[in-house]
Amino acid sequence: MSTSVTTLTGNRGLQVEEKLIFEQDQPGRTAVDLPAVEPYLDRLGGLRRRGAIGLPGLSEPQVVRHYTRLSQKNYGIDTGFYPLGSCTMKHNPRLNEKMARLPGLADIHPFQPESTVQGALKLMHQLAHWLKTLTGMPAVALSPAAGAHGELCGVMAIRAALEARGETRTKVLCPESAHGTNPATAALVGFEVESIPATADGRVDMAALKARLGPDVAAFMVTNPNTCGLFERDIIEISQAVHQVGAYVYMDGANYNAIVGRVRVADLGVDAMHINLHKTFSTPHGGGGPGSGPTVLSAALAPYAPVPYVVEQADGAFHLVEQVLEATASGQQPFGRMKGYHGQFGVFVRALSYMMAMGRDGLFQASGDAVLNANYLLARLSAALSPSFDGPVMHEALFDDRFLKDTGVTTLDFAKAMIDEGFHPMTMYFPLVVHGALLMEPTETESRESLDAFIEAVLGLAERAKAGDAEAFQQAPRLTPRRRLDETAAARRPVLRWTPAVE
């Protein structure tokens, strides 16, 4: 079977090969015209840069073509179905982008006098109100920059609360299916991490958890719905058991999309949960961020929330508390500051725009449709694939590689074959608790036609794998700008930047 189409240029129709910007350099070219600078006396104290930096010069048409061509080598939600489990790749409404670019929201500075940014502070206050109302939690720290940063916020608040109680606890417990960020976060806050096993039905083993709980445990970090796409049915009992030994419940909100409007996490006994605005509330992932990870906190943890935060004053004006000292004067005990300035404000605007568009009725419908779509995938694919656990599932459906047994096709091969069929692959090999995981999260913004097309492709590929055509899978993808890349070589001899050829 031919592996790729050969052309004289290496180009293939709309797929055009594109050199690095450094390889397109012509000295003196620029895409920006600047006024001449009159002679002046500089204040550089003798530190003027000597010698060229080596940045390439390109004109505007070249730059526009370069990035347009690069963009065409990417798959996005705008391109097609992106069922990446645990990532909630839902449609990113363009209204959000338009709102975030209003000059009164984009072209304002974090250190303007407060009197000149009352609208911005009110927007933060409104976003906080939505998040607190939906979760039932009394407080929210808006400043964390992404999910893992929100975890850090929650776990630091837990550590601060324990210290305020005069207690030293050393352990954080995580289920073995946890995202890697959970143990990495706990370690950053000085805790040792221990794993709690799962039951045969993919949930936290209550008996094992209860047996491990004790006065050395600071917190239990649990993703719910969990990374197998299942709701932890015993969450209330879990919270009670955790609280009974004086520990706190951190709920990883990566999968919050499934339960928005369906349950208030406060009613589950949760002490802290981050919310990925770039998942649940539709802000774009941008090829790897920026995200935003506001963290809701229970009454027990609220006093330790980091600065800055917005308060509404008696006169109706909004005030930003930026200094720990000011917070302490009003009875708070912030554990500190987590990032520069005031949080991911541009992401706040987009998330609020989405929440207002959906409203409480739309958010309720959205979690319903997300769960319906996932269960539809599970139902239609169960006979041909091997589901890891019984449904109903929440927002995502987990399969393992038993259906590929003895076919010579791996989960990786299967995922790469999906690419040639025009779909972004599902999440592969995560969670680690099942062998060769294929984790599919459709989200609520996919139509039934789109799901059906995906299902037909998956069923067809499963049939082809079982028919013994492993070779075709191992060659996939064939139709992409690049075929499988040598990741081992990349790691063995890292080339992390362009360097000029030695003359």
Added chain:
Amino acid sequence: MRYLPLTADDRRAMLAAIGVETVEDLFRDLPASARIQDPAAAFDLPDHQGEWEIEQALSALAGQNLSAATAPSFLGAGAYRHHTPAALDYLIQRGEFLTAYTPYQPEVSQGTLQALFEFQTQVAMITGMEVANASMYDGATACAEAAAMACRVTKRKKVLVSGSVHPHFAETTTTFLRYTDCEVEVLSPDVFGLEDLLGRLDDDLACVIVQTPGFFGPLKDYTTLAEAAHEYGALLVVATTEPLSLGLVTSPGEMGADIVVAEGQSLATPPGFGGPGVGLFATRSKYVRQMPGRLCGETVDVDGRRGWVLTLSTREQHIRREKATSNICTNSGLIALAFTIHMTLLGEAGFTGLAELNHARACAAADALGKVKGVRVLSQTFFNEFALSLPKPAEQVVEALAARGILGGVPASRFFPTYPELAEVLLVTVTEMNSDEQVAALVAALTEILA
């Protein structure tokens, strides 16, 4: 509802395929005592709205802010307003960039990956370092990660933060290391760039963190500090909040820095009330395996064609879990893309030329402001931001300027309320966006307010 494609018929057919009666049946694992059936009864929040209603509501909020789009702005202190070419915002809004995930599937992510490889190269070039990562959340968190990395590299536990460092960088670093066995000492604000760091070095120090240009403006040659730090076995971390300065000023790499961190906002996005920005993180090749964050590397595909992948991920949380170099996952990909596109549009001539233009305008403005009665320019050296001493509390002056429709600067007291000697210090930034008329308006208003 416009973002939801399923119709009532779709839902019925799909429920039948699943074999349940209602969507609520699918939520049966949620505890019955906590499950919400009726959102209208459960939440005091509005129902869904159309586009124009949201536009009106958010435009009203936007209208309550004084934007630099209409008011002359001389604000800096870590966030800067530069012109962004029209092509930039158009390109980053291409859906294939905007709506892609982290490039875990390299065959369908070569666009993001190649752009990151170019970004890493540009960041390494302007900082004078050998390698850079694919971005951090922002400059402050990059600074905190640099301190943690220095502790790993040196196996030491003491971090010294100069008074030249942005207070938010210093506070974020202190918080980040608060519950580790590392300790952070932050020196008092250094307005004039006169603090003695050489005398504070010792054998226990993991790193010393300095900033260029300093928070109050000064430019300093850190070559001697780098050499002395290395003699003690410590690393020199150099932070910057205005990467455009690197187009005109000797780079930290040339001065001997081991890690360079920066807030890249100034070249990527409008100030945007302070976020999202993008953290730049660069270091020496020998430390690459101790670096936090994602790295894009060059490789070949099975047909031998050059391509790019995320690499050295054995440092990262999804592989290494509690032993990872950082817990970072999502970073600031799209803002890194904006940064790299702007750098490409500028090129060598544009980057160095824009830096020169900023400095020239700032010098002229400093001279004009220094002639206002009672005003003194405190910064002998600077790039595009300098400190003024006023005869009145700077916070009051800034309010009075705002009342005249001018965003005149950032009072140092906003960051250092417990330092009375800084109450009358004002930070003023002048960029290519500030015309001669704007500077004249600031001079006139200040003259009037201080009279």
